[in-house]
Amino acid sequence: xxxxxxxQPGMFVQEKEAVTLDCTYDTSxxxxxxxxxxxxxxxxxxxxxxQGSYDQQNATEGRYSLNFQKARKSAxxxxxxxxxxxxxxxxxxxxxxxxxxxxTFGTGTRLTIIP
Amino acid sequence: GAVVSQHPSWVICKSGTSVKIECRSLDFQATTMFxxxxxxxxxxxxMATSNEGSKATYEQGVxxxxxxxxxxxxxxxxxxxxxxxxxDSSFYICSALGLLNTGELFFGEGxxxxxx
Numbered sequence: 152x153x154x155x156x157x158x159q160p161g162m163f164v165q166e167k168e169a170v171t172l173d174c175t176y177d178t179s180x181x182x183x184x185x186x187x188x189x190x191x192x193x194x195x196x197x198x199x200x201x202q203g204s205y206d207q208q209n210a211t212e213g214r215y216s217l218n219f220q221k222a223r224k225s226a227x228x229x230x231x232x233x234x235x236x237x238x239x240x241x242x243x244x245x246x247x248x249x250x251x252x253x254x255t256f257g258t259g260t261r262l263t264i265i266p
Numbered sequence: 267g268a269v270v271s272q273h274p275s276w277v278i279c280k281s282g283t284s285v286k287i288e289c290r291s292l293d294f295q296a297t298t299m300f301x302x303x304x305x306x307x308x309x310x311x312x313m314a315t316s317n318e319g320s321k322a323t324y325e326q327g328v329x330x331x332x333x334x335x336x337x338x339x340x341x342x343x344x345x346x347x348x349x350x351x352x353x354d355s356s357f358y359i360c361s362a363l364g365l366l367n368t369g370e371l372f373f374g375e376g377x378x379x380x381x382x
Contacts, residue, residue, distance in 0.1 A: 188373075194357055196310075196373035242309065246371075252363055253300055254371060256310045 154178065155243050155257035163263050164233050171218070172228040172260050174243030182248035185226040187217065190240040190259075199241075202226055230262075238264045269293055270362045272374035279350055280382055287345045287377045289360035295340035296362035300371070301333075304357040316343045350381045 156175045164170040176185065187199040202210045202217045210217045218227040230237060243257040269292040279285050289299055298317050302310040314335050315323045322335035332354075334346040343362075347354050359376040 186371075194359075194376040194378070196359060196361075196376075198371075198373075252298060252371075253312055253315055254310075254361070255312070258309045 153257075154255045155245050157243055157257035157260050159260045160258070161261045161263070163265055165265050166235060167232055169229060169231045170233050170237075170262065172230070172241050172243075172262065174226045174228065174257060176224050176226060176243075176245050178224075178245065178247055180247040184246045185217070185219070186244040186246070186254065187215070187226075187228045188242045188244060189237075190242060192239070196242075200228065233264050235264050235266060238262060270296075270360065270372045270374040272358075272360055272377050274377060275375055276378040276380075278380045278382065281351055282349055284346055284348045285350055285379060287347075287358055287360075287379075289343045289345070289362070289374050291341045291362045291372070294362075296343075297340065298363040299337060299343040300361045300363075301335060301343075301345050302359045302361070304359060304376075306357075310359060313345075347379065350379070352381045355379055355381045 154177050158173055183204045185202045189197040189199055200210050200212045200215045200217050202219045209219050214231045216229045218229055240259045240261050242259045244254040246254050271290045271292055273288045277285055300315055301313045303313050304310045312325050313328045316335045316337040318337045318340050324330045332348055337343040357376050357378050360374045361371040
């Protein structure tokens with residue numbers, strides 16, 4: 152079974168609108184962390200936001216927020232007031248406490264912001 | 267934030283040659299570094315985990331004799347693609363975990379390898 156599933160290969164969103172990128176995960180480890188990274192065409196991986204499995208509140212970082220629904224094993228990324236510079240690939244990733252600190256990535260979602 | 271640097275950022279080589287890619291943590295000591303490979307329009311796939319002073323741990327299906335990893339110091343890990351072939355052409359990215367684990371992995375800028 153896939154550990155990280157991103158079901159949206161591509162999304163087009165009008166500038167200034169909010170967008171939700173879906174991510175579901177599968178783990179039996181009670182301690183894990185969920186990450187979102189942005190990868191522009193240059194290739195670098197830019198860390199956006201982190202959610203720990205024991206965190207009581209949803210993580211927020213500026214325009215980014217993570218809608219963490221533990222029972223449903225989902226960790227959707229919400230970008231508010233989208234900007235043209237948000238166009239990029241977005242990857243959801245998970246790190247399990249028993250997984251030797253390595254990150255497992257989803258297949259990614261290509262987000263395109265339309266002016 | 268912490269900086270991880272990769273060198274070279276891109277390299278073109280002939281089939282059969284070996285290529286070395288360096289991954290350096292510039293302002294922190296990294297006990298563990300990870301090497302990922304990313305084919306065009308695909309996700310990052312973990313190749314190996316590199317621990318300072320010990321042998322790397324390779325993921326299933328990754329040839330350890332072809333992808334040599336050395337983590338000789340707390341700030342440097344190297345990936346050598348030996349006898350490279352066109353199918354090895356890919357984007358290779360390293361990430362580093364610091365001594366003080368803050369929960370974040372820091373990524374290098376990536377190295378694009380093209381084998382002719």
